[in-house]
Amino acid sequence: MKKFVNNLYKNQALFYKVFLFALTAVLIVYLLPKGGNFKYEIPKGKPWQYENLYAPFDFAILKSEEEIQDERQQIINNHTPYFQFNQEIPIEVKSEVPEVVPEVFPDSIFNNREIQIIGFVNETLDDVYEYGLLQANNRLEDNQLVYLRKGNEAFEISYKNILKQDQVRDFLNSEIEESNLAEFENELLEVFFNLIEPNVSFDSEFTQKELQSKLDNISYTRGNIEQGSRVIARGEVVEGNKYNILRSLKNEYESQVWSESNYKWIIVGYSVLVALALLMLLLFIRKYRQEIFENNVKVTFIFFNILFMVMLTTLVVNFNIDYVYVVPLCILPLTLKAFFDARLGMFTHVITVLLLGFIVPNSYEYMFLQIIAGIVTILTMSELYKRANLFISVGQITLVYIISYFAFTVIQEGNIADVEAEVLLTFLLGGLATLFVQPLIYIYEKIFGMVSDMSLLELSDTNAKLLKELSEKAPGTFHHSLNVANLAEAAANEINANAMLVRVGALYHDIGKMKNPTYFSENQTSAVNSHDELAPKESAQIITDHVINGIEIAKKHNLPDRVIDFIRTHHGTTTVYFFYMKEKEQNENAVADDFRYPGPIPFSKETAILMMCDSVEAASKSLKEPTAGVIDNFVEKIINKQMKEEQFLNANITFKEIQVVKKILKRKLKNIFHLRVEYPE
Incomplete structure (x- = not known):
């Protein structure tokens, strides 16, 4: 277990x-x-490349989207609208006639011709309400057929038969002129306008309901293909009806209920x-x-x-x-x-x-x-x-x-x-x-928790808070980091490594030196060396601790792991050689591991490039009278030593790429030291 x-x-x-x-x-x-997926592609407008296809089951031929839309539009265009006829209004209006007429006509006229006037008013109202008076004109064609709903019954009539409000005056004038009461036109018009009320309105709800019912009943298929019938032969062009049949077969095949x-x-x-x-x-x-x-x-x-x-x-x-x-x-x-x-x-x-x-x-x-x-x-x-x-x-x-x-x-x-x-x-x-x-x-x-080039660009800003702090506490280290960043970026570009990543790694690789800046030579401004009063082991411990301190500072400031990797690996597992040799002078049994950086060794092209550039740039400050030959030998010696110590064993960098990096470093150092070709005397 x-x-x-x-x-x-x-x-x-x-x-x-x-x-x-x-x-x-x-x-x-x-x-x-x-x-199920239909196993054939349907190449519209192209020949059928597969074998003859026969219907595996009965299926209906689907109408095309255009056919369905045309049918829908035709139903909408031909749909007969419904109008609601209120049967109570005519009854109420006629019941008010005996009260309204005497109020309009003088007693002398009304008493002499009461039966004639009231009879004419009632007959005219019957004509007005035969098909009803429309409340609002719907602007339909006069010959348009409509349904007039009276209770639970509907009658199909022509739209022009329904009287509209704007037609009432002309209709009444015509009726009065044809009667023997034309001399009382004004009084009769007043009576009608006091009585008449619209009783027909457009029934939009019922009309829409009937229209939707017709649309819902549209058939999406036309005709059937029986099982075993040939759908299409090899070489036939897939177009028109053939295309619709194949599309119908595919749809039926993919939508049928599977066991x-x-x-x-x-x-x-x-x-x-x-x-x-x-x-x-x-x-x-x-x-x-x-x-x-x-x-x-x-x-x-x-x-x-x-x-x-x-x-x-x-x-x-x-x-x-x-x-x-x-x-x-x-x-x-x-x-x-x-x-x-x-x-x-x-x-x-x-x-x-x-x-x-x-x-x-x-x-x-x-x-x-x-x-x-x-x-x-x-x-x-x-x-x-x-x-x-x-x-x-x-x-x-x-x-x-x-x-x-x-x-x-x-x-x-x-x-x-x-x-x-x-x-x-x-x-x-x-x-x-x-x-x-x-x-x-x-x-x-x-x-x-990953990092992209956009974040790297933000981190490469030298005005960033952490780099600003480095430039104030350890100005020499900051200047060194800038030089290393320029060298590493140039080298990375030559061997197709991530130049932006290696530049950011170079800018932050020595931030651990902020903790004890004066113990590092680039930050010492006087002749007094802080290591003079320390034992070699103590000095080496302070030097190697800048890696651990750098990791702690980086994590505190939430730097990405890809950047922290450069802090971990920029010295690999090399030794602090100066203090190791100093200890050896005092003690022949000195152990190299006591002076070794904690590692790990570089594990990518970018971290390997930084190790080379960091060592070369730092050591180049010790060159007294640099010449082209001196610089070439100097770069070869440092990087060859790192290779001998197997510092690049885990990095995916080739010997050829290392040679290219050497070449770049040599050229850059010559530019830094402003070397010129020596002309013969």
């Missing part, structure tokens, strides 16, 4: 990666659509493919990015980004498939390039696009566009911390999207008339969303 626990503890990093791998695969499979056993097999198939894709990524990292593979935080970061992009794309596809290109997928290679390198960013991007092919429609077109956009992202984005570069890169990415979409449309449709402005707009929105990469990188730095 104890052995098992020990093995578990030793291999905990590996077990974590297996767990992370399995968890990511499960979550991605959960997000994928759970239906439990089929569902399980689909899950198994998805799991195998997703696991295979993620395994390829993990193997790539293990083989070519060993330092990343050994860091669980970095592996988690990579897998999290893949899962995040799959999840975001799934949400957008479920919301509205038309917005799939709004998802800024190019953020993925940009982010990984900012924290790691371009090759890992591109490889991860391709794996992610392959996984997204299961989710999106027209997967070949989608994957082609996204892979091309990812390549453009990697090639054009050199320095993410420069805002202009980001905007230029986003512009190029958007342009590539648009050009690729234009080409696909021309291939599929045969003309440019079908290029949709809405799709071009989604590309623009996706490009703008890519600009979110900068705040996203900042968030990632805080969550995962």
Whole structure:
């Protein structure tokens, strides 16, 4: 049991990666659509390249989106509106006639012609309310048929039969002129205007309900294909009705209800493919990015980004498939390039696009566009911390999207008339969303504790608080750090190392000297040496402690681990040679380990470069009469000694690259000492 626990503890990093791998695969499979995938691509406007296709089951032919929209529009245009007829208002109006008429007509006239006047008023009101008086004109055509609802019954009439309010005066004048009461026109008009009320109104609720009922009953299919019928033959062009039939077959195939056993097999198939894709990524990292593979935080970061992009794309596809290109997928290679390198960013991007092919429609077109956009992202984005570069890169990415979409449309449709402005707009929105990469990188730095070039640029500012403190407490060390930074940056550029990282590492590598600045020769301003009163071991202890002190100060000021690595390794496991030899003069049994730096030795190109530049720059102050030959021998001697002591054994730097660094250091030192060619006398 104890052995098992020990093995578990030793291999905990590996077990974590297996767990992370399995968890990511499960979550991605959960997000994928759970239906059968149609095994054929439908190449619209191109010949059918596969074997003759026969219907595997009965299925209905789906109408095209255009046909459905036309049918909907036709229903809307031909829909008959409903008007509500209030039957109580005419009754109430007629009941008020005996009261209103006497109030308008003088008694002498009313008493003589009461029956005639009241009879005319009632007959006219019957004519007014035969089809009703409309409350508001709906501006329909006069010949438009409408439904007039009286209670639970509806009658189809012409819209012109309904009297409108603006037509009432003309109607009444006409009726009065045709009667034998024309001499009382003004009195009769006053009676009618006192009595008449609108009783017909547009029934919008019932009209909309009936319209929606008709729209809901639209059939989305036309005709059927029987099982065993030939759908398309090899070589036939996929267009028109053939295209609709193939689209219908694909839709039916992917949306049919699967049995439990089929569902399980689909899950198994998805799991195998997703696991295979993620395994390829993990193997790539293990083989070519060993330092990343050994860091669980970095592996988690990579897998999290893949899962995040799959999840975001799934949400957008479920919301509205038309917005799939709004998802800024190019953020993925940009982010990984900012924290790691371009090759890992591109490889991860391709794996992610392959996984997204299961989710999106027209997967070949989608994957082609996204892979091309990812390549453009990697090639054009050199320095993410420069805002202009980001905007230029986003512009190029958007342009590539648009050009690729234009080409696909021309291939599929045969003309440019079908290029949709809405799709071009989604590309623009996706490009703008890519600009979110900068705040996203900042968030990632805080969550995962990593450092990008943008943070390195901020740290390289010599007005930063910690560097300002170094320049005040240990001005000589600060000047030394600046010189080392310039040398290291030049060397890194020559061998394609991370110049920004090594420059920042050089600026902070000696911050531990702030604790006892006068014990270091570059900060001594008088002839008095602080080491004169100390034993060699004590002096060596103070010198070596500046590494430990530097790490403590760096952590206190929240410097990134990648920068602290330079403080740890810039002396490796070398010895403080001056005090070791001094001790040896006094004691032949002196132990070199008592004068050795704690290490570790450099483990990257950048930390190796800093060790070389730091040693050369510091020792160069001891050169009395430097000449070109002296400097060449001086640089060779220092770096060869470091190589002999196996200080670069763990760093991924080659002999050729070390020779290039030597060459740069020699040239820079000659410039510093202002050496010129010696002319013969």
